Amino acid sequence: MLTPAPHVHHATGPYGTAVLDVRRGAWLMLDPDASKIWHALTIRGGTAGLADEIAVPTGQDPRAVDEQISTFLGDLMAVGVLVDTSRPQQRRRWHR
Numbered sequence: 001m002l003t004p005a006p007h008v009h010h011a012t013g014p015y016g017t018a019v020l021d022v023r024r025g026a027w028l029m030l031d032p033d034a035s036k037i038w039h040a041l042t043i044r045g046g047t048a049g050l051a052d053e054i055a056v057p058t059g060q061d062p063r064a065v066d067e068q069i070s071t072f073l074g075d076l077m078a079v080g081v082l083v084d085t086s087r088p089q090q091r092r093r094w095h096r
Helices: 032-044 050-058 062-078
Strands: 002-004 008-013 016-021 026-030 082-084
Touching (some): 032 050, 062 082
């Protein structure tokens, strides 16, 4: 299950979602479409059915939208904003 990383704070307003990555000291501003994905993860616990919710009213291909959602989630995981709680955390080695 994907969830915001412990060092991430977020707030949603009428124009999108602001995500603060405290570890990097960086803000990520999500537009309304990206906020739908963020909301699905944080409130509903997943993105199941989200592609259809976005694609059908706008006449888009749900498979294409699903690929875009997956790419977006992968990008958020790559920068450390989202973590996959179903995967065991890798321990980092430290040196003196």
